[in-house]
Amino acid sequence: MGMGIEGLAWGSAALLLAGVGISRFHDHKLPRLSAEVPDSESEVCLLIPARDEVREVGAALSSWLAQDHTKLRIVVVDDGSTDGTTEVLAELQREHRDRLTVLRNDHLPAGWLGKNHALHLAQSHPWAQAPWLLFADADVVAEPSLLRRALAFAEAQPTDILALLPAQDTGSRGERLAMPMLAAGFLMFVPPHRVADPKSFAFCGVGAFTLVRRAAYDAVGGHAGAPLEPIDDMMLARRVKGAGFMNRVALGAPDLHLRMYHGIGSIVRAMRKNAAALPLWPLAPLGMALTALVLGTPLWLPFVGHPGLALTLWLLYPALIGDVVQRHDGRPMDLIWSLWPLLVFPLAAGQAWAFFDRVRGINHWRGRDVKLTP
Numbered sequence: 001m002g003m004g005i006e007g008l009a010w011g012s013a014a015l016l017l018a019g020v021g022i023s024r025f026h027d028h029k030l031p032r033l034s035a036e037v038p039d040s041e042s043e044v045c046l047l048i049p050a051r052d053e054v055r056e057v058g059a060a061l062s063s064w065l066a067q068d069h070t071k072l073r074i075v076v077v078d079d080g081s082t083d084g085t086t087e088v089l090a091e092l093q094r095e096h097r098d099r100l101t102v103l104r105n106d107h108l109p110a111g112w113l114g115k116n117h118a119l120h121l122a123q124s125h126p127w128a129q130a131p132w133l134l135f136a137d138a139d140v141v142a143e144p145s146l147l148r149r150a151l152a153f154a155e156a157q158p159t160d161i162l163a164l165l166p167a168q169d170t171g172s173r174g175e176r177l178a179m180p181m182l183a184a185g186f187l188m189f190v191p192p193h194r195v196a197d198p199k200s201f202a203f204c205g206v207g208a209f210t211l212v213r214r215a216a217y218d219a220v221g222g223h224a225g226a227p228l229e230p231i232d233d234m235m236l237a238r239r240v241k242g243a244g245f246m247n248r249v250a251l252g253a254p255d256l257h258l259r260m261y262h263g264i265g266s267i268v269r270a271m272r273k274n275a276a277a278l279p280l281w282p283l284a285p286l287g288m289a290l291t292a293l294v295l296g297t298p299l300w301l302p303f304v305g306h307p308g309l310a311l312t313l314w315l316l317y318p319a320l321i322g323d324v325v326q327r328h329d330g331r332p333m334d335l336i337w338s339l340w341p342l343l344v345f346p347l348a349a350g351q352a353w354a355f356f357d358r359v360r361g362i363n364h365w366r367g368r369d370v371k372l373t374p
Helices: 002-030 058-065 086-097 114-125 144-156 173-190 214-219 232-242 264-274 281-295 295-304 308-329 335-360
Strands: 044-050 071-077 100-105 132-135 140-142 161-165 212-213 247-251 256-258 362-365 368-371
Touching: 002 281, 002 308, 044 114, 044 256, 044 281, 058 071, 058 086, 058 140, 058 256, 071 086, 071 114, 086 100, 086 132, 100 114, 100 247, 114 144, 132 144, 132 232, 140 144, 144 161, 144 264, 144 295, 161 173, 161 232, 161 295, 173 264, 173 335, 212 214, 212 232, 214 232, 232 247, 247 368, 264 362, 281 295, 295 308, 308 335
Parallel strands: 044 071, 044 132, 071 100, 161 247
Antiparallel strands: 132 212, 140 256, 161 212, 362 368
16 A cells, blocks of 8 residues: 555656656747748738627737738627627727628527637638638737748748747736646647647647638638537647648747636636547546646645655746746746646636536537537
8 A cells, every 4th residue: 555655656746747848848849930031922811709808809909900911801700799899899890991800690500619600600701712811819919020920930831730829918816827837738738849740640729829721721621620629729730630731830929929818717617618628528537636636746745755755846846837938928937836736626626617518518618508419
């Protein structure tokens, strides 16, 4: 029994440090965009779904309208907003009719998730027959040269779908604690140097910025090809790469950034939508147990005779993860990161909520319960 606990203690510590090491290794392999590149002649249509985004959508759209790539037009789908988003979009459309159009949707058909349906509507607009489609969420802010530099990166080498990783803006204490760790965790599972390898299973799409050739998008059926896919950005990249097209990923931060959530509660609600979205969702309880065991290692190690190891991990983990985050957004380390083991509780809650919804056969997001089976 004692040897079993010892093995569990050292094994959990090793897994925690291995995860940090993998994140750091993948970060060093992540391509960066060039600073100075010529303009492209390629037309781009940016497609944005917006549902109750009044706090962020104005600044986000203004940043895209300020892009120095002149061949950009924007289609926004106002997906049943009731919080003032509609009025913000209407004002921006009046000011930029030649570059921005807003489509209103108030009906979600059966067999669709809301975001997927909104993007499907957006891509049907005549402007979206451009050679490149860009998908971005309604809270994403981009510096003026970002799109031009991303196009140069994509067109300098064979590329059919390009994802850019953003920096995470934070406000509340919960966001300041969770978002750097979650961003580093994403890097753990996405090896950027393998994404462009046709023989590798690795793939990457990002809600903040996914640029895809219209021909590749059409070849996989677009969003209509997976209307009930909760992780639409990642799975679009998977389908495009699986069809033989070239997928790449690069760092967009700090010139691409967003405040993805407002408070720890909204992070848990987002996990409710996504955490059980993969095909192996019946194994979610095992994932919850592993998350609690490894992420909570510093909390339970003292009770099995390893207080020194617990303290070492507690102090070392945020320093190593913080180094990755700082390279992305250039901000100083935050003392609240020292509370990182407490993340085990909201993350476990989000996973459990997602699993419960999946057992019931629904996906919940922004006030909508959508049945995942006919």
